[in-house]
Amino acid sequence: LRFCLCETSCPQEDYxxxxxxxxxxxxxxPLPxxxxxxxxxxxxxxxxxxVNITPLARLSATVPNTIVVNWSSEFGRNYSLSVYLVKQLTSVTLLQKLRAKGIRNPDHSRALIKEKLTADPDSEIATTSLRLLVPQLGKMRLAVPCRAVTCSHLQxxxxxxxxxxxxxxxxxxxxxxDKKAPYDNLIIDGLFMEILNSCSDCDEIQFTEDGSWSPMKPRKEKAEVCGPAAFRGIEAASLYTVSSESKNSSENKKKVEVIDLTLDSSSDEEEPPAKKPCPGSSAVPAAAGPKGVLNVDHQPASVLRSPPMAALGGDYLSNLPVPDYHPSYPLPSELQGND
Incomplete structure (x- = not known):
């Protein structure tokens, strides 16, 4: 089932x-x-x-089919509808029919190239270079080059x-x-077929004013490859550098244990407030060393420990001072006379 505008001046599209x-x-x-x-x-x-109405139709010569169509009317516009009996063709079948139509003569494309380049060679620079391996449609080499007869480009x-x-x-x-290219307007370009068959290792071609063409090879950057001796020298130097760096890093790890970043702060930053000394502890001067490095051997312990106590003898308690206690205490006035 197809709909279109009721206009007879030119062929109409589905509407x-x-x-x-x-x-x-x-x-x-169901509609789209x-x-x-x-x-x-x-x-x-x-x-x-x-619109495919086959699932709803009665496929019988004796039973009629009824179609009811409604739409909103528009002033000055009329519509036509028709029912077609068609068969769906796959892309493989359409490609076979396109090949059966034949290939367009290569001289037709050469004449088009001469016309474009002779008219104004500078204005058609883009059309003289054509990509064969990676076209705009798909990412593989062209197998059957075609275009519509209504297209003015060579690609x-x-x-x-x-x-x-x-x-x-x-x-x-x-x-x-991006112009309309229906199936009936497709043609296979004979010149492109010749180019693809004779040039299998190039991506682009360049046309000249007489219609001839030449492959355009991509520019490859020259890369200098080091010889075996130079490579061995570079490898030895890199190994020596790595071994020396690992040796220095291991020595530094043995010497340096703690890194205090606050000792090497910039002058613009405010100095942190001084820590109050703990009661009963004495400051131990730090050993001289490089700036920003603390030596663990001279670092005072963060936890105060009591000095080691000697073994207690029997006369230890007798030497302790005895407080002066009076044998009797005066009774308060409230408690006197209660005995």
Whole structure:
């Protein structure tokens, strides 16, 4: 089932009426979903494509089929609809039919090249260099170069990949110039076929004014490779450097144990407040050493320890001072006379 504008001046494309409603044999026919709007406030549109009504139709010569169609009328616009009996063709079948049509004469493309380069050689610089291995459509070398007869550019795209893409999502748009490129307008370029068959190791070609072409090889940077002797010298030097650095680092690890970053602070920073000495502890002068390095051998212990106590003898308690206690205490006045 297809819809289009009722206009006979030129061929019409599929075009759905607004608020379309289709029923086939009393059952609602599903239509293509609305596309999300590209801008805020824009009304979403339904893509106009042929509607497959085969699942709802009665495939019998004796039983009739009924189709009911409704839409919102528009002033000055009329619509037409038609039902076609078609068979879906795969991309493989379409490629075979395209090959069966034949290849366009290479002289036609050469004449187009001469026309472009002779008119203004400086303005068509982009068209004189064509990519063969990595075209805009796909990332592999062209197998069947084709383009639409309505396209004015020389660049071709791969026919097999183009048909496969349109089999999944039919847009039929040229990937080079973004113009309409329907299947009936596709042709296989004979000049490109000759180039692909004779030039298998180049990515780009350059055309001249007489229509001839030459491969463009990519520029490769010259890289100097060191000889075996130089490589051994570099390797030995690097090993010596690594071993000396590891030796120095091991010696530094033995000498340096603690690094105090606060001792080497900048003059702009405020000095931290001095720590109050703990009662009963005496300051021990630190040994002279490099700035910012503390020696563990002369570092005072952070925990105060009592001096070692000698063994206690029997006369230790007799030497202790005895406080002066009076044998009797005067009784308070409240307690006197209670005995």
């Amino acid at each position: 759905f009426p607004p608020n379309l409603f289709v029923k086939v044999n009393g059952k609602l026919c 979903g609305y596309l999300p709007p590209t801008k805020n406030g824009v009304e979403p549109k339904r893509p106009s494509r042929p 071709c795209f791969d026919a097999a990949l183009y048909l496969q893409m349109n089999e999944k999502k039919p847009t039929w748009t040229c990937p080079v110039c």
